Amino acid sequence: MVGGGNDAFIGGVHRIASRIDGRFDLVAGALSSTPEKAQASGAALGLAPDRTYDDFKAMAIREARLKDGIEAVAIVTPNHVHYAAAREFLKRGIHVICDKPLTSTMADAKKLAKVADDSDALFVLTHNYTGYPMMRQAREMVANGDLGNIRLVQVEYVQDWLTQHVEGKQADWRVDPARSGLGGSTGDIGTHAFNLASFVTGLTLDTLSADLQSFVPGRALDDNAHVMMRFEGGARGTLWCSQVAPGNENGLRLRVYGDKGGIEWSQETPTQLWFTPFGEPKRLLTRGGAGTGAAAARVTRIPAGHPEGYLEGFATIYNEAAEAIEAHRDGKQVSKDVLYPTIEDGLQGMRFVDACVRSSKRDAAWVKLAG
Amino acid sequence: MVGGGNDAFIGGVHRIASRIDGRFDLVAGALSSTPEKAQASGAALGLAPDRTYDDFKAMAIREARLKDGIEAVAIVTPNHVHYAAAREFLKRGIHVICDKPLTSTMADAKKLAKVADDSDALFVLTHNYTGYPMMRQAREMVANGDLGNIRLVQVEYVQDWLTQHVEGKQADWRVDPARSGLGGSTGDIGTHAFNLASFVTGLTLDTLSADLQSFVPGRALDDNAHVMMRFEGGARGTLWCSQVAPGNENGLRLRVYGDKGGIEWSQETPTQLWFTPFGEPKRLLTRGGAGTGAAAARVTRIPAGHPEGYLEGFATIYNEAAEAIEAHRDGKQVSKDVLYPTIEDGLQGMRFVDACVRSSKRDAAWVKLAG
Amino acid sequence: MVGGGNDAFIGGVHRIASRIDGRFDLVAGALSSTPEKAQASGAALGLAPDRTYDDFKAMAIREARLKDGIEAVAIVTPNHVHYAAAREFLKRGIHVICDKPLTSTMADAKKLAKVADDSDALFVLTHNYTGYPMMRQAREMVANGDLGNIRLVQVEYVQDWLTQHVEGKQADWRVDPARSGLGGSTGDIGTHAFNLASFVTGLTLDTLSADLQSFVPGRALDDNAHVMMRFEGGARGTLWCSQVAPGNENGLRLRVYGDKGGIEWSQETPTQLWFTPFGEPKRLLTRGGAGTGAAAARVTRIPAGHPEGYLEGFATIYNEAAEAIEAHRDGKQVSKDVLYPTIEDGLQGMRFVDACVRSSKRDAAWVKLAG
Amino acid sequence: MVGGGNDAFIGGVHRIASRIDGRFDLVAGALSSTPEKAQASGAALGLAPDRTYDDFKAMAIREARLKDGIEAVAIVTPNHVHYAAAREFLKRGIHVICDKPLTSTMADAKKLAKVADDSDALFVLTHNYTGYPMMRQAREMVANGDLGNIRLVQVEYVQDWLTQHVEGKQADWRVDPARSGLGGSTGDIGTHAFNLASFVTGLTLDTLSADLQSFVPGRALDDNAHVMMRFEGGARGTLWCSQVAPGNENGLRLRVYGDKGGIEWSQETPTQLWFTPFGEPKRLLTRGGAGTGAAAARVTRIPAGHPEGYLEGFATIYNEAAEAIEAHRDGKQVSKDVLYPTIEDGLQGMRFVDACVRSSKRDAAWVKLAG
Structure with missing residues (x-):
């Protein structure tokens, strides 16, 4: 995860959403642009110290090299950081699950689209509704x-x-x-x-x-x-x-x-x-x-009559991402029933x-x- | 009443609305532009034959002369007749309660406004909500x-x-x-x-x-x-x-x-x-x-909890009209609490x-x- | 009407309900057991002085004798008066529209049922819902x-x-x-x-x-x-x-x-x-x-979507009563679609x-x- | 987990609820009383084969001896099994999170209460609402x-x-x-x-x-x-x-x-x-x-306005259980704000x-x- 240090609302939502269906483990993070906060947040979330990063680029570089490095990253920073962060992971083949809106400027959006098109990795945008x-x-x-x-x-x-x-x-x-x-x-x-x-x-x-x-x-x-x-x-x-x-x-x-x-x-x-x-x-x-x-x-x-809410809808995007990632890993075509914002x-x-x-x-x- | 022959929806609404608070009696009408229908509708509503008219102008002329002629008329025709009908009554000092919209054309609306301004009679528009x-x-x-x-x-x-x-x-x-x-x-x-x-x-x-x-x-x-x-x-x-x-x-x-x-x-x-x-x-x-x-x-x-609906809201416009008409009759200023569309x-x-x-x-x- | 002097809630409801469909006119009343209040209430409601009564028995006796006496009476007193009042009218052939519950005691209820059975007049109870x-x-x-x-x-x-x-x-x-x-x-x-x-x-x-x-x-x-x-x-x-x-x-x-x-x-x-x-x-x-x-x-x-409320439901009971009274007057069987509490x-x-x-x-x- | 083989509704609910706040890992199970089904369900849920048990007693015995054996067990069988299953874990000091109702008979309920009272382990009943x-x-x-x-x-x-x-x-x-x-x-x-x-x-x-x-x-x-x-x-x-x-x-x-x-x-x-x-x-x-x-x-x-539903309420019981288990582990008194059915x-x-x-x-x- 990039962003989502402990007092960020949407970071917590992404973490719960990723856990609900049990298909993701949170193992690495650059949780804040402030090093002390990044470290404190990582510790609070039980990340290993060597996978708690101070900046997303270092994280992308190292995780891409690790044998059991992350397969996907959740980007939950303020909007203006989305492009730069996503780029580092996409170009190293790490799938990106990114909060919305895509970026803070149209120019960034177009550049990110180019990066995503050029990458083999998947890009999932969490329009959770x-x-x-x-x-x-x-x-x-x-x-x-x-x-x-x-x-x-x-x-x-x-x-x-x-x-x-x-x-x-x-x-x-x-x-x-x-x-x-x-x-x-x-x-x-x-x-x-x-x-x-x-x-x-x-x-x-x-x-x-x-x-x-x-x-x-x-x-x-x-x-x-x-x-x-x-x-x-x-x-x-x-x-x-x-x-x-x-x-x-x-x-x-x-x-x-x-x-x-x-x-x-x-x-x-x-x-x-x-x-x-x-x-x-x-x-x-x-x-x-x-x-x-x-x-x-x-x-x-x-069952019907038991309310399912916001977190489950959000989790479904994560679950669809998991479907797509597994199909990608297996070199298969993902089912057309799998729907996620791109x-x-x-x-x-x-x-x-x-x-x-x-x-x-x-x-x-x-x-x-x-x- | 002008318009509101038996199969017209809004005519029936006006009749009920006028009855709810017991301040109006329906005693005369030109209920349809088709004479047979006007007569049949008048009979069905219990109007006296001599106060069942075939056209609104004849009605306005005769009622204005009667000693106990109508004080007010409800106009519930299709929109394009509103102006011509309202004019005949207003210029003879008979108050008009008219369905909306005011007229079918902007030109008619302005002419009607002129007539209403020149008349001593009141003009009430039934924006019932x-x-x-x-x-x-x-x-x-x-x-x-x-x-x-x-x-x-x-x-x-x-x-x-x-x-x-x-x-x-x-x-x-x-x-x-x-x-x-x-x-x-x-x-x-x-x-x-x-x-x-x-x-x-x-x-x-x-x-x-x-x-x-x-x-x-x-x-x-x-x-x-x-x-x-x-x-x-x-x-x-x-x-x-x-x-x-x-x-x-x-x-x-x-x-x-x-x-x-x-x-x-x-x-x-x-x-x-x-x-x-x-x-x-x-x-x-x-x-x-x-x-x-x-x-x-x-x-x-x-009391609270007993639903009051559309007809009562409509009746309130009639009731406000009655307040205004009575004040007018008595030469008094109507209370500022009395609210009706003009x-x-x-x-x-x-x-x-x-x-x-x-x-x-x-x-x-x-x-x-x-x- | 018996009962329903000016500050009584349910009397006003009955009056509106009886007016909505235009099939009843309020022409006589014993509106309170207190004579001054009965007179004041009658005057306020526009009753003729000679048809404003101080007690319901006098009203029943005189109205039954009048050539154009009332056909039906609404009884809207507190419960303990229902029986005595209804009896006077029923035994003189005047139809009764009575508020609920029927009476204040079981004994009264049975006696009233006997009176109603023995009478040719109709008895309608306003379970308005x-x-x-x-x-x-x-x-x-x-x-x-x-x-x-x-x-x-x-x-x-x-x-x-x-x-x-x-x-x-x-x-x-x-x-x-x-x-x-x-x-x-x-x-x-x-x-x-x-x-x-x-x-x-x-x-x-x-x-x-x-x-x-x-x-x-x-x-x-x-x-x-x-x-x-x-x-x-x-x-x-x-x-x-x-x-x-x-x-x-x-x-x-x-x-x-x-x-x-x-x-x-x-x-x-x-x-x-x-x-x-x-x-x-x-x-x-x-x-x-x-x-x-x-x-x-x-x-x-x-039409659908315009809320009809409590008063209209109440009015329907009055309307059904009118149907039954008219059939009775004409010596006809009332339609089985006509439903009112008995x-x-x-x-x-x-x-x-x-x-x-x-x-x-x-x-x-x-x-x-x-x- | 005891019970909850793959087609059981409530087993899945417990698994999601236990994951939402990230305080439980599912590591062992006796998921069905039918051995083949127990094995298949365990495999489907990613349990290690040596921690996939055919019966709950064997599970309780072995897990209690393991150095990193389970701290708590979720019992999600039909009601008549609750008592026997819970007993095996409670008497070995493993905390029990049990679906409701407590048991199928009053006699079993009393026996289970005795067992729970005699045990140092916690008993949590999932009245999730x-x-x-x-x-x-x-x-x-x-x-x-x-x-x-x-x-x-x-x-x-x-x-x-x-x-x-x-x-x-x-x-x-x-x-x-x-x-x-x-x-x-x-x-x-x-x-x-x-x-x-x-x-x-x-x-x-x-x-x-x-x-x-x-x-x-x-x-x-x-x-x-x-x-x-x-x-x-x-x-x-x-x-x-x-x-x-x-x-x-x-x-x-x-x-x-x-x-x-x-x-x-x-x-x-x-x-x-x-x-x-x-x-x-x-x-x-x-x-x-x-x-x-x-x-x-x-x-x-x-935040407000994002519906939280059934699973989150259920998860809160698991979260409260985690609070109590951690306090127990640390020899501390659990906060009185922590509420769970006992x-x-x-x-x-x-x-x-x-x-x-x-x-x-x-x-x-x-x-x-x-x-």
Whole structure:
């Protein structure tokens, strides 16, 4: 693991997620850019001293040489470090599991994509919400035509923790352009919403019109964004992401409507998916329950009615990564049922943020996603 | 009553709403533009034959002369008749209670506004959702500063009944520009959403950017609209109205967020209002329950926990109209607690539709509401 | 109307309910047992002075003689007056619409049943919850066998307004055995719950085991009751009624399960009925929505998605009474679709309360309902 | 691990739960009573062949002698094996983490309690629902007096999977008295409900009155139970457990009311706890959100708004066990904040089932829990 020193939220999440299905062992780390903290964190997590590194490059070099060196690395640093860190591992053939968004700049994103393309190693981006069983179910239903032709995609990711000026480790880098990148709420949570909508619908965004705001005085990055979307093929939609809406903790919600039916989902109750075939009663599909298909069943661990949450969805991305890594190790083709966000999803997320910022600067003009 | 012949949905609603608080008697009507239907409907509703009219003008003329002629008329025709009908009554001093939207064209709206201004009679527009007790509560809370400075207004009105091509009386005139006006979903339900958001927040819309669609082949009017809004004073918001989202019956939802708190409401559970003071637990305020104030109590009929619905909210508009009419009759100033949508609200709704259509034609350019 | 002077809650409810469908006019009343209050209330409601009575007997006598005297009377007094008042009208051929519970004592109930049987006039008891469209739907589904053989009936009616000692008109007579009868929560709300469960399932209660409590010191009547039920045919169930459960306003909830399916309903969202055919996804049936049948449609006034509430359900009982009265007037058989609670339902409610009290005194022994 | 061969549901749950916080490694197992299956399961889980045992006694003997033998064993067999298996480990000083209910018979339960008392090793029973953060919050609130004196405890655990006759591994042993014990639904899920209610309220059950049913023909054990409860100190309550209520997956719900407030919780949305201080608006407390205290925070892994589910609650029991085991290893007193179900909770659960069965046989007479 790179990053994730002891007081980092997302590092702990990655560690739990990697453990849930028992397919990863944490054996080495460059857990902080501050040497003392890196050492202390490594010790706290039970890493061997000789595999506790002060910087990621040294880690990549040495682990690549070790006979039983790491097969994969989780990169959970602030966004601006993603590119440099991932590059060192990818070019040495070590698989990368990287937190989102891909990078802090479009330029870095493109360079990283090049590195990833040139490497034999895998690149997995943890857009974890695609790991929820009911999002797999939704994707399968759209693909099966249960909704007919998709017309509308409404997605939102709404929080309130930045409603007022906040100081603290979690908040600081997320509102700092140098570490976060051009997008504030768009980068931190808008990319999740956009990725999830794309994952479920399979649609490609053509153009968008975005109106970004920084409501809190002195904040450099957007803390709220309204985005209208036009997809290839004629579907339309809106995306709302906000960090300043009191009463919303992590309100990720997706609604998709076609000419034959609609689905509705909220992360607050992730094991439930509403499905309405037009002209019939609403149905509440549940993880493991009646009416769900193979795609959801494949990533389901426990019986219906027992809530599976955020960590299990996250763990599913790790599990899919394990599937892909094992297939790679064995020289086999990974099953097409195995789904995880790739470098291309990461690039597309960066293009989304970039387009939002460009559009907003032009007073919400329609812009195409960059090539 | 003008319009509302026996198979019209909204006519029946107005009749019930007018009866609930016992302050109106239905004694005369021009219930249909088809004489036989007008007569049959009048008979079915127990009107005296000599007060059952074949056309609204004859009704206005005769009722104005009768010693005990009507004091007020409800106009519940398709939109394109509103102006002509309202004019006949207003200019004869008969109060008008008119269904929304105000008219089918901006030109008619302005003429009607002129007529209303010149008349001593009152003009009440039935944006009925403003009659819900919890919307009064919300308005009071915003005015009291419970939410702080308003930053975000998210409102939507979502239906599914026009998902596929529909024929029938209710559907036909609503998708016909000649009878409905320029706006489809924007006029029929978008105006409701816009009016409610304005009522609760007290904000004035400055500019909007709208992307309208007609998803069903052959449909002349919009059946879906995405609208981004910028309010005077800096608040932003979005409005989504749709008639093609399977699984939504009459999904009117309003969310308002300020720098001190947020509120959330849905017409499906109209007696509940979520309120979150920033940094405190969410609270569920209920009609008649703890924590609600005078504005809601004033329009509450029954104890908490017994759902009050659509008809009671509608009846409250009639009740407010009765308050205003009685004050007018007595030459008194009506209490400022009495709230009902006026000709100005109607005009503003027309400006909203007009702006949506103008913006959408210009590829969602920001446009100001017409003067 | 007898009872319902201006500050009585339930009198106002009956008046609105009687107006909603426009089939009743309030023309006479003995609105209070205090003459001045009776006169003041009559004047406030616009009754003619000569039809504003000081006592119900005088009213019954005179109205029965008037050429255009009342056809029906609503009795909305405290429980202990129901019998004496209803008797005067019934024996003079005036139809009675009476609030529940039937009477304050079992002896009165039996006498009233005798009077009603001997009278040609109709007796309608306002167990208003049976007027909700989705309860009609539920009854129809049970009758159609959609749930299979009924095994379980779980019903509860939970309030919190008597959690602590309360003084005031509404509370006083409800906790006073002389005016309320033997049952406190069992009589006031338990009878509603029991009636609704019986209405929907069509089951006959055989025996019950009840554990009643009076949690608030000094309270003479039960404010909470736990009841286990055994129905003829083998179904079992529980009934919980409480006035001391903080956070519950009027929490009437019914769940019925058979060997083929289950339904769940809550008064807080009365337009929704959950239906799960065993082995299939849960479906959310809505008033006016897809999948609902003729029984619900018959008592539906407005389109799906617009909440219909407590007053409309109550109005449906009045409307059904009007149907029955008109058929009676015309000497016709009323349609079997017309459903309203009768004297027998009232008697059964009294037997329920009586059995609860008897069982609880015997330490929750199983007792049969009295004959 | 003893039991939990590859197709057993609960074995997999225990394995994930033990991994989530990274404090246990699975190194040895007697995973099935069928040798071939035990070997196959061990291999599948990556156990060393010499630590894959065919029977639990051999495992206990050998592991106790190994220098680095297991410190703790998870027992996840059918109920009738719990006693014999746990005994072998306890008497050799190996800590036991055992699935519920404690045993299949009261006699076994008492013997096991004796063994546990005589052993220095710890005994942890996985009533996993006590691991949910909001149940810790609820317990803390009751203890703090936020609800005042507790009057009412309403708990239910409702499923539908045994609505009709089912064959299959999961179902077979659960409806077989020889393997499950005297209680069917009461033992399998009623004990969970009872334990959770006791955990949150701290109340001791005095007497109960139970009406048990076996609705499905040919079923030997109860598949539904209605229980009225009287607690020491005067609180009353009901418990409903059912396996035959279509539309319920794992519907565990707890409601507790005192003279100052009430709380309501459902496993379907485990991160939410409703709290109503009497006379104030309902509040929705959330895991990690405003208004929650130290007890919930202690067992919270991720930010508010990201659902934590069943597995994390289960993992918390494992984590608490780790705390206790480490304190034991270090000869220290474990912190009083560490909470896990003990042998005494297991005994109490057995007494509950025993009392239910005894009461039901005596026609729901009130019975005391056995000593």
